[in-house]
Each structure stands twice: as C-alpha cells, then as structure tokens.
Amino acid sequence: MIADLPLWLSILVSAGVLAGALLTMAGCLGLVRLRDFYLRIHAPTMGTSMGGGLILLASAIYFTLTQQRLVVHEIAIFLFVTVTTPVTLMLLARATLFRDRAAGFTATGPDAAPKERPEVAD
Numbered sequence: 001m002i003a004d005l006p007l008w009l010s011i012l013v014s015a016g017v018l019a020g021a022l023l024t025m026a027g028c029l030g031l032v033r034l035r036d037f038y039l040r041i042h043a044p045t046m047g048t049s050m051g052g053g054l055i056l057l058a059s060a061i062y063f064t065l066t067q068q069r070l071v072v073h074e075i076a077i078f079l080f081v082t083v084t085t086p087v088t089l090m091l092l093a094r095a096t097l098f099r100d101r102a103a104g105f106t107a108t109g110p111d112a113a114p115k116e117r118p119e120v121a122d
Contacts, residue, residue: 009065016058024051037096045089052081 027047034040060074 005066009062013058013062016054016061020051020054020056020058022051023047023054027051038093041089041093045085049081049085053078056081 024047027044030043030047031040034043056074056078060071063071063074
C-alpha cells in the first residue's frame with residue numbers, strides 16, 4: 001500500500017509529521033532549558049499541543065485518503081488534547097501560585113528569585 005501512495009501525499013504527510021515532531025521537541029527543550037516553573041510551564045503545553053496537532057492532522061490525512069473513509073480517531077484525540085492541556089496548565093499554575101503564596105514567597109519580575117515577604121506586625 002505504501003508503494004502506491006502519490007508523491008504529494010507522501011510529502012504532505014511527511015511535512016506534517018516532521019513539523020509536529022520539531023515543535024514537540026522545541027517544547028521539550030523549553031521544559032529543560034527555562035529556569036523556573038512559571039516559565040517552564042508554557043513551553044511544553046504550547047509545543048506539544050501544536051506539535052501533536054500537526055502529527056494528528058498528518059495521520060488523519062494519510063488514513064482518510066488511503067482507506068477512502070473519514071477517520072475520526074484523530075479528531076477525537078485532538079479534541080481531548082485541546083481541552084485538557086489548557087485546563088492542566090491552569091491547575092498546575094494555580095496550585096504552584098497557591099503553594100508559593102502560602103510559603104510566603106513573592107516574585108517581583110521574571111529575573112527575580114523568590115523573596116520572602118516581610119513580616120507584618122499585628
């Protein structure tokens with residue numbers, strides 16, 4: 001079946017998979033390279049959402065055209081990832097912010113290290 005693929009389909013699917021893999025890798029590198037949690041949290045969510053979306057799109061195109069029917073598995077996966085990724089990001093960020101505030105840390109900018117909040121006299 002692979003030998004019967006038209007060249008345009010092979011190029012389109014390969015480009016989608018390659019672009020998705022590169023975006024996912026960029027998100028993973030951002031997770032490793034950025035210095036604090038609040039900066040790290042954005043790179044993997046954006047990279048894996050768009051990267052995974054491109055891989056799923058390439059998969060949907062390939063299997064729709066080779067099996068002559070609409071493939072809905074990839075659409076369901078894309079919708080699930082699209083809905084759950086921002087929710088997970090928000091919950092992780094809020095939990096970390098709550099933990100930092102409860103511990104008495106505040107940040108004054110992206111370059112500032114967490115500082116202890118001054119004690120307030122009662």
